[in-house]
Amino acid sequence: MPMLIRQKSVKAKLKKLTYHDGDFIIPAGYELVSMLPTSYKFKASDNDPIDIHLKHKVIVITPNDPKQSTDKLPDNPSKNYLTGVSQNDLNEMIKRQITVVKPDGSTIDASQLITLTRTATLDEVTGKVIKYSNWTIGSFSEYNAPEIQGYTPNRNAKAVEVVKHGDHFEPIKITYISLGSDTDDTKTGDYPGNTSTTSQSNSKEVEHVPLKNKFWIKGQPYSLLDLLHNDPWTSKFEGGTIYQAFLSALSYHRWNSPVSGKIVKAYHINGSYYGEALSQGFENPNGAAPVAANDSQAFLTSTATRAVIFIQADNPKIGLMCFVAVGMGDVSNNEITVRIGQHVKKGEQLGMFHFGGSTHVLLFQPTVDLDFNLHGQKPGIDSSNIKVRDEIAVVK
Incomplete structure (x- = not known):
């Protein structure tokens, strides 16, 4: 708080008083609020008091x-x-x-x-x-x-x-x-030479997938680095095979493991909702399509919110593979229900989408030779659903 020190008026003959250093000693811990007057001319009487303002120093x-x-x-x-x-x-x-x-x-x-x-x-x-x-x-x-x-x-x-x-x-x-095999893969209904669908869906597959691509251009080539958000294991799948399947809003939306094996890594990647490629929307010469998101599936694998699960398959011909759940449109959540280190059997649940149309991806390394079974259909957005746990590929 400021301190006020008031000197009494001095009755003296008219004279001039000059301050010198040391005439007024500032108490310890205080500092002047304003400078002292350098001089004051006293009157014979009725001299004004001299006020000196101090404050606590900080x-x-x-x-x-x-x-x-x-x-x-x-x-x-x-x-x-x-x-x-x-x-x-x-x-x-x-x-x-x-x-x-x-x-x-x-x-x-x-x-x-x-x-x-x-x-x-x-x-x-x-x-x-x-x-x-x-x-x-x-x-x-x-x-x-x-x-x-x-x-x-x-x-x-x-x-x-x-x-x-x-x-x-x-x-x-x-x-x-x-990463070695240490589990039984011969139980009823579980055949080590094939992979099964993760959910009810229609599908397509692409081989020799590049590590990096401009996925926003027309044709939407896949970009592994963007799909896996620069995961350090991305390079393991360069030149490999991608299988992607689409789920309509009324399809079965739980994820079932396509192989038997160990969960070795699992995490979420934040991304967009209701995204679509420019080539299917604003840059489409025919105008934005009402189902542009459905036609932007490769683009969405690199931009939409998604869940990533790496599985070390018991079958050594498959080895490390990856499942990616991609939230299209109004998906509110990609829920992972398995934990790292857990062993899953083919067909067991990995997680689920919550609401809306969705898509998912299976990634295989370039050493994996697959013969896909699309049940007599041509891959594409208009194909019919393949039932849950039906065969989708056989490892050669």
Whole structure:
């Protein structure tokens, strides 16, 4: 608070009074609100009082120069700093513990640390903190476990865009899943040489799929990097085969595994709703089609909201394959119901769409030789549904 010091009027003979340094001593911890007058001419009587305005001096304590209770205030050395300006008061270290357990049992500590900070504004008269600034915010980058031949990590640590004061993160333990075959694939109704439909649908297939393509152009070639959102495993499918099937609004909308195998990776990719390729919409010379979304399926695999599930098939001729659920139109959610490390049998549920027309994709590596069974139909948007768990391909 400002302090007012009032000098009494001085009765003296008419004279001029000049201030010099040291004539008025400012109390410790205070500072002048305005400058002192340099001179004053006294009258014989009725002199005006001289008002000197002071205020409490404040200082800002930064996180890289914290203070202890044994430290003296710089402009009030008779007082020490009080609580609230120590290292821990102005700095907060937040840790995301990540432990990688390798197949041989050795571990890697991949934990991530960030430090959030704030400043303190302190009153030099009282030694107390008046206010703190807001805490800074931070972020954690994505962590991908190292690749080990013959194994795949059961998970990775996703990026955290905003880390705030007081946030707590549960420890993350990453282990490895063997890509070898260790399950029974001979039970009734489960034939290791073929793949089955994931849901009731009509379909098409494309071979020798490139890694990158301008999928928005007319003809909508597939773009693997865009479809899988730059997943590090994308290159495994370069030159491979894509099978895509369309579901109308009234079709069966649950996903059933096309192969028996282990779930080795599963995640969601945010994307658009009600999207369509320009060539089927505004740039179509015949005008936008009322079913433009249906004719934009390759485009939607790279732009729409989707769920991605990698399966290590028990059949070594199939190996690692990928299922991608693509939400077309008004799909409200792509729900994954399996977990990483889980073994599924062919025909078991992987997840489901919630409402609306949808499409889905199966990705096979270039070493997989498939003979598709489209049940006497020509692939296309006008073909009839293939029933759930019917054969769609045989591995040669």
